[in-house]
Amino acid sequence: MKTKYCLLYLGIILFHGLSVKAQTAKLPTQWTKAAMAAAVPFPDYPRPQLERKEWMCLNGKWDYIGGKEVASAFAPVKPIAFSDKAEKILVPYCPESVLSGIARNQEINMWYRRTFEMPAAWKGKQIIINFDAVDHDATLFVNGEKAGVHAGGYSSFHINITKFLRAGTNTIVVAAHDPNDGRTPSGKNGPRGDYTFTSGIWQSVWLEPVSEHYIKSIRLLPDLVNNRLQVFVDADQAKVKAVALNGSDVVSEISGRSGTLLYMPIKEPKLWSPDDPFLYDLKITLTDNKGNIKDEVSSYFGMRDIKLGKVNGVIRPLLNNKFIMQVGLLDQGYWPDGILTAPTEKALRSDISFTKKVGFNLIRKHMKTEPKRFYYWADKLGLLVWQDMPAIWYQHEDTAKNRSAFRKELVDMMDDLYNSPSIITWVPFNENWGAFDVKEMTDWVKKLDPSRLVNGNSGFNNNPGYQEAAGDPGNGDFLDTHIYVGPYGASVPDDKRAASLGEFGGVGLFVRGHMWPVENNAYAYEPTKERLTDSYVLLMDQVEQLMRYKGLSVAIYTQTTDVEHEVNGMLTYDREVEKMDIERVKAVNEAVIRAGNELKAGK
Structure with missing residues (x-):
């Protein structure tokens, strides 16, 4: 999904004429040229199972300071100063990659900066910034104030930055520290791994406006034995309505309180499998006690289960009670x-x-x-x-x-x-x-x-x-x-x-x-x-x-x-x-x- 705010920012970037520093790929792909030319890489909504209509994509050109001489980015108390000569990095590509525009060997201390314009329509809303992955320790500053921290290179995190924002132009600084020393999860790009070390922001970054009470997360569990979907909505205590759809046809709906397990009946469910990967759409609405809508998200689910069972006396994995x-x-x-x-x-x-x-x-x-x-x-x-x-x-x-x-x-x-x-x-x-x-x-x-x-x-x-x-x-x-x-x-x-x-x-x-x-x-x-x-x-x-x-x-x-x-x-x-x-x-x-x-x- 692309929204007017993502497209608006695309226009701003093109207007200022920012471009990635020329780099030559050691081994280009058929997509390298398009990626290097993209003002806003990965413009589709990054989280398909909890999707909101209003959002702002922050992928694109950020100011960047890295290299061996840069100040430590581990748990800083304030952001460093950026000069007009700061490098430009194309987020969400890691600084070791050619697509980032940096293409340097392992970076340990990384500083990112960018600005954005607060849409007038978001006035009075809570503003959440989402990072899908930053390797490994991240510290966020908004308009010079420390807004939050996160540790973990393979997990997403979300920070409410409302109190740090102001009307008009706002500045975000991310300090990312990644020693890549094998003492945190690093997979094949660790010190004993096989491939290029990578660091810093490597998945999408985006903003979205929400009400004071909003849906923080959802948890969906198909239950084929009872022909139902178990739904858990993490939100402040409020009323929740979930509607399952097959195209435009309503299949089932259920209401209840957030923070509790809800069970949505799915009569004669169409099963998900590799041969027939059928997905139901899911709409979840959060309302207050007066019925006012506070948040609404789109999602989807597949009805399937996986377990072990015997086939001709042999233990095998069964998908929907069938060995595949x-x-x-x-x-x-x-x-x-x-x-x-x-x-x-x-x-x-x-x-x-x-x-x-x-x-x-x-x-x-x-x-x-x-x-x-x-x-x-x-x-x-x-x-x-x-x-x-x-x-x-x-x-x-x-x-x-x-x-x-x-x-x-x-x-x-x-x-x-x-x-x-x-x-x-x-x-x-x-x-x-x-x-x-x-x-x-x-x-x-x-x-x-x-x-x-x-x-x-x-x-x-x-x-x-x-x-x-x-x-x-x-x-x-x-x-x-x-x-x-x-x-x-x-x-x-x-x-x-x-x-x-x-x-x-x-x-x-x-x-x-x-x-x-x-x-x-x-x-x-x-x-x-x-x-x-x-x-x-x-x-x-x-x-x-x-x-x-x-x-x-x-x-x-x-x-x-x-x-x-x-x-x-x-x-x-x-x-x-x-x-x-x-x-x-x-x-x-x-x-x-x-x-x-x-x-x-x-x-």
């Missing part, structure tokens, strides 16, 4: 021009569309999170999602601090993404990277969200070189091994857990002119597109044998795209070249999924 063989791609979500941030909305959607096009039904979002619009597209297009938590790296040092930071961000991530029907599994740890108390953490995550499956340590058989593998934690919903090239040697189910091949494959192909300029590698190699396709088809034929006769229920191939030093993607890193015969890939994927559909659920 999960055939997926490991999706790392890195970009040669934006690094952690896709260059455009079309780019963000493209990886999901490609995955769907070639017959996969699952994405494992590996060691990072994405903007909420990524999950919207997974919900909309119909892809199951396994969501990893980005790892810490020094879990055995200063354990009270480092492990607490991990737990906090894990909870924040789960809260942020809870409503997305596509997400069916949480993955707290990967291959023992940053892993601690795996058995206890697995149970804890399951307690936090019993509506989803939990894979406590995907690839528990593997380990980083600096520590031993802890092995099977013995709990959770999956026995999950990583086998390269595989797939033989994959886990088999036990009497309580399903069997998953959380990573396999990783077969590489060099494509000149489409690789990151470093030494590239893979787990194995093929010389041609035809040979690589043959290799993939053979692997999937073997996966089918494991599914039929060894109880395998999930197989996740490495990976969607090449990454900075890896050439084992189905696409090149710039997304320009399909490295396999896509029709053959699609055919074998669909054949394996069909074979799974032939298995009948039962005791």
Whole structure:
């Protein structure tokens, strides 16, 4: 959704003629040029499951001060002074990326500044500023006054800045501090990770006006057993009305008090699945005791459930009481021009569309999170999602601090993404990277969200070189091994857990002119597109044998795209070249999924 205020600010930026400092991309994508030229990147409303009509997009050009000599941005008490010679950065791209206009190696202390004009129509409203992600410690100043702080690089936060604002022009300064020392979650871009370190603002920033009493968050839980949707609205005590719609047709509505569980009946629900990703629209209205509307948001939901059950005596994951063989791609979500941030909305959607096009039904979002619009597209297009938590790296040092930071961000991530029907599994740890108390953490995550499956340590058989593998934690919903090239040697189910091949494959192909300029590698190699396709088809034929006769229920191939030093993607890193015969890939994927559909659920 684009509003007049977002478009108004676009006009202001164009009027002043601001432009990004010229940079040359090491490996451009088809979206690089458009991203660099965008006055307001990502102009669509960033939070599709809690959407308001009035808002102002603050993506675009900000003043920027960074580099080795800049003052510390960790917990400052006042903003630093900006000169007329301050650099310009294009938000929301991290300063390490070429799209930001900065393209410097790891920034630790970052200072951002911009101004905005308060719309006259917002007079008397409470003004909330929203940050979808700032890595890692952020301090916000509004008109020189400290307005709020946040810690966590992968979670959103929201600050009421009303009391700091004035009519006309207002100035925002964000201080972001990111030592990237492995003591907070950092995933693959940490000190022991594989890819470019990233810092600072890397997802959208926006403003929205609300009443004194407004909807802070919602929590939606489909309940297929009782044909209903559980709705929780976090707001000051007031009356709530929720209306579910199928297009313009009202399906159900319910009223009650905010802060309490409400149950909306959904008679004969249309179920959400990869084959038919049907989504209901949802309107939620907050009123006072006199019936005056105080807030109104739009959302959506999918009616689906996920659990374990027996199919011919074998424990398997059941979606809507049916076993669907999960055939997926490991999706790392890195970009040669934006690094952690896709260059455009079309780019963000493209990886999901490609995955769907070639017959996969699952994405494992590996060691990072994405903007909420990524999950919207997974919900909309119909892809199951396994969501990893980005790892810490020094879990055995200063354990009270480092492990607490991990737990906090894990909870924040789960809260942020809870409503997305596509997400069916949480993955707290990967291959023992940053892993601690795996058995206890697995149970804890399951307690936090019993509506989803939990894979406590995907690839528990593997380990980083600096520590031993802890092995099977013995709990959770999956026995999950990583086998390269595989797939033989994959886990088999036990009497309580399903069997998953959380990573396999990783077969590489060099494509000149489409690789990151470093030494590239893979787990194995093929010389041609035809040979690589043959290799993939053979692997999937073997996966089918494991599914039929060894109880395998999930197989996740490495990976969607090449990454900075890896050439084992189905696409090149710039997304320009399909490295396999896509029709053959699609055919074998669909054949394996069909074979799974032939298995009948039962005791």
